Amino acid sequence: MSDKPENNAYWATNIKIVTWCLVIWALVSFGFGILLRPLLSGIAVGGSDLGFWFAQQGSILVFLGIIFFYAWRMNKLDAEHGVDEQ
Amino acid sequence: MDQFVLNWIFIGASFVLYIGIAVWARAGSTSEFYAAGRGVHPVVNGMATGADWMSAASFISMAGLIAFTGYDNSTFLMGWTGGYVLLALMLAPYLRKFGKFTVSEFIGDRFYSPTARLVAVICLIVASITYVIGQMTGVGVAFGRFLEVDNTTGLLIGAAVVFAYAVFGGMKGVTYTQVAQYVVLITAYTIPAIFISMQLTGNPIPALGLFGDHVASGEPLLAKLDAVVAELGFNEYTTHHADTLNMVLFTLSLMIGTAGLPHVIMRFFTVPTVASARWSAGWALVFIALLYLTAPAVGAMARLNISELMWPGGTDGEPVSTEMMEADEKYAWMATWQKTGLLGWEDKNGDGKIAYFNDKDADKVAEMEAAGWGAENELTNFNRDILVLANPEIANLPSWVIALVAAGGLAAALSTAAGLLLAISSAVSHDLLKGQLTPNMSEANELLSARLAMAGAIAVATYLGLNPPGFAAQTVALAFGLAAASIFPALMMGIFSKRINNKGAVAGMLVGLVVTLVYIFLHKGWFFIPGTNSFTDADPLLLTIKSTSFGAVGAMLNFATAYVVSNATEEPPAEIVELVESVRVPRGAGAAAADH
Known part of the structure; x- marks a missing residue:
């Protein structure tokens, strides 16, 4: 199967999608929620700041978005490369 | 009723x-x-x-x-x-x-x-x-x-x-x-x-x-x-x-552990x-x-709500009195929870009031003493695990x-x-x-x-x-932490790498599990037996890493060990490379086989 170029292209695209999703995943939690919070402290959200919101709620909402995006994108990619379940 | x-x-x-x-x-x-x-x-x-x-x-x-x-x-x-x-x-x-x-x-x-x-x-x-x-x-x-x-x-x-x-x-x-x-x-x-x-x-x-x-x-x-x-x-x-x-490592441990x-x-x-x-x-x-x-x-x-119950007149007023706690229905939950031993209070200075404040804060202690509420926090025990159940x-x-x-x-x-x-x-x-x-x-x-x-x-x-x-x-x-250090890296490398072999995976899992387990036992006591620990999470062995956060470190050790050992030993056989490739594409997923 490693000789089939379409499978290699499929996997390379998958790795690219996963990588970008994980960059966003890390950015909203470790980034906005913890390490970059001081940079967001000027943006007020209901009695605290944007970093606090990301740490307590925002990151969870973004996680949801990432997973549903990935499921949708991959199911489309499966079909494009003809590797979906029939 | x-x-x-x-x-x-x-x-x-x-x-x-x-x-x-x-x-x-x-x-x-x-x-x-x-x-x-x-x-x-x-x-x-x-x-x-x-x-x-x-x-x-x-x-x-x-x-x-x-x-x-x-x-x-x-x-x-x-x-x-x-x-x-x-x-x-x-x-x-x-x-x-x-x-x-x-x-x-x-x-x-x-x-x-x-x-x-x-x-x-x-x-x-x-x-x-x-x-x-x-x-x-x-x-x-x-x-x-x-x-x-x-x-x-x-x-x-x-x-x-x-x-x-x-x-x-x-x-x-x-x-x-x-x-x-x-x-x-x-x-x-x-x-x-x-x-x-x-x-x-x-x-x-x-x-x-x-x-x-x-x-x-x-x-x-x-x-x-x-x-x-x-x-x-x-x-x-x-x-x-x-x-x-410690915050970053703890969050990472929980995340990786979830997936393991x-x-x-x-x-x-x-x-x-x-x-x-x-x-x-x-x-x-x-x-x-x-x-x-x-x-x-x-x-x-x-x-x-708890702060306001303990200071019914506001934080610049008076702390709640023991009479009020007995008479007012709003405080009935405290007496019921006290029976479980998970909530406790004591009028230490005998002024008939229960003052709740942080008695580790020197300024606050001085202020409370000056106000006549005593130098000690009198809400002596509030087990974190009772909060949600007591909340209503x-x-x-x-x-x-x-x-x-x-x-x-x-x-x-x-x-x-x-x-x-x-x-x-x-x-x-x-x-x-x-x-x-x-x-x-x-x-x-x-x-x-x-x-x-x-x-x-x-x-x-x-x-x-x-x-x-x-x-x-x-x-x-x-x-x-234990799942993060042992299972997740093995699963992930098994899918995303064709190079990791049997020896690398076994060595990685063992190093991740054993090092994390020992780190936990050193801080929480051997086999969780109280008093057998050499360190505490307040003053941990490595930097500021608490035992609850160590799983992320264990996972990194697992990845590193598996990588080094695999590259030093032979490549996985061709049928394993094929297995990895078949796992990567959805086509052909049938019902699972119970035997193998």
């Missing part, structure tokens, strides 16, 4: 429901026992995963830990949800395509080694048992209070109920039971939160109320809370005080297709997020809400305990006995040994639950 009777009715009715479903959906074949015949819809599967996942740690313990620490404990919120991203993107679809029943089967086949499978089984059992201890802590707290029995009796009743439906039902029984438990659990969590959010902010959605305005003062709720706790000498609620390195826990991963073997495995992870997080978005509101609002009483809500929360807390603890026991039993009977020791075992004998393993595991967990190493959520965090 009497509160005690009402608790019994709610708890009893919910148990009848769960056991009824377990009996109705009784498993007949091995395939049904482990994976429910793969006939479970992604939404149903997501809901069951939610119940399975949200345990005593999420329901009973987490909001209490957030309430008393504030922002710094956001790590629990991000960590226990962020893991689903890893699960959905890096494990679930591939493991479903692989098409076997257990995590260790994948590791055994991918790393073409019975030793790898055996090591994986050991890692799973160590992490799962640690996890169940945390559940039993929660069960003990809940039963101790609501059935007004002592901790030991509560644990035994809980153990018997879990045993009944997990043993007779198997995965199919557990799946549908857990759907019912999810409904009970989420209702019980959100209804009191809605009441309290209405009282404090006028907003019926607690997650929005948290960032809304406090009705009584007109200020934003969080600003009000920051001011009140600062007045009492505590850290401001929304500011960052904890060590940043057998009872959650097993869920993705029960969906019909690879595509639905991807959706299932999303649905699971939807149902989990309903509780996780509410939890920080529950914590913040409870903290404000603290807010003076109707008694049916209190009974509902009792049923919800038990649903959370019992559903997770049942899922874990299923994972432990399949590890023992399917992987250890059938996979290694007695490969010719009949299906009937395999099912019998699965049930015996469950009985054994519950006995051990109940025994260890009597003497837990921390609050429920903290014990559970240790289990996540």
Whole structure:
């Protein structure tokens, strides 16, 4: 199967999608929620700041978005490369 | 109606429901026992995963830990949800395509080694048992209070109920039971939160109320809370005080651990297709997020309510008097919880008042002494694990809400305990006995040994639950650290690398598990026996890394060891490379095979 170029292209695209999703995943939690919070402290959200919101709620909402995006994108990619379940 | 009777009715009715479903959906074949015949819809599967996942740690313990620490404990919120991203993107679809029943089967086949499978089984059992201890802590707290029995009796009743439906039902029984438990659990969590959010902010959605305005003062709720706790000498609620390195590692441990826990991963073997495995992870997080978005509101609002109860005239007024605590109905919950030994107060200076403040803060001590309230905090004990269960009483809500929360807390603890026991039993009977020791075992004998393993595991967990190493959520965090350090790296490398071989995977798992376990034992006591520890989490061995955060370090050691050892030894055989390639594409995913 490693000789089939379409499978290699499929996997390379998958790795690219996963990588970008994980960059966003890390950015909203470790980034906005913890390490970059001081940079967001000027943006007020209901009695605290944007970093606090990301740490307590925002990151969870973004996680949801990432997973549903990935499921949708991959199911489309499966079909494009003809590797979906029939 | 009497509160005690009402608790019994709610708890009893919910148990009848769960056991009824377990009996109705009784498993007949091995395939049904482990994976429910793969006939479970992604939404149903997501809901069951939610119940399975949200345990005593999420329901009973987490909001209490957030309430008393504030922002710094956001790590629990991000960590226990962020893991689903890893699960959905890096494990679930591939493991479903692989098409076997257990995590260790994948590791055994991918790393073409019975030793790898055996090591994986050991890692799973160590992490799962640690996890169940945390559940039993929660069960003990809940039963101790609501059935007004002592901790030991509560644990035994809980153990018997879990045993009944997990043993007779198997995965199919557990799946549908857990759907019912999810409904009970989420209702019980959100209804009191809605009441309290209405009282404090006028907003019926607690997650929005948290960032809304406090009705009584007109200020934003969080600003009000920051001011009140600062007045009492505590850290401001929304500011960052904890060590940043430890926060990052702790969050990472919980995330990686989520994607390495057998009872959650097993869920993705029960969906019909690879595509639905991807959706299932999303649905699971939807149902989990309903509780996780509410939890920080529950914590913040409870903290404000408690501070105001202890200082009824405001923080510049007088502390609550002991007469008022006896006479006023609003304080009745304190007397009931005092009986469990998890809440305590003492009028140390004999002024007839209970002053609640941070007596580690020298300025505040001087101020309190000058005001005549004494130099010591007189609310001497407030166990974090009681906060969610006591919350409806603290807010003076109707008694049916209190009974509902009792049923919800038990649903959370019992559903997770049942899922874990299923994972432990399949590890023992399917992987250890059938996979290694007695490969010719009949299906009937395999099912019998699965049930015996469950009985054994519950006995051990109940025994260890009597003497837990921390609050429920903290014990559970240790289990996540162990799963993070051992299982997740092996699974991930098995899918994303063709180069990692049998020797690399075994060495990686062993290094990750042993180093993490030793680090935990050095800080929490050997085998969790109190007093046998050489270090404490306040002054840890390495930098500022607490034992609960070490899983992330263990995982890195696992990755590094596997990489170095694999590259120093021979490449995996061609058929393994082919297996990896077939796992990476969805086409051809059929029903799983029970044998191999």
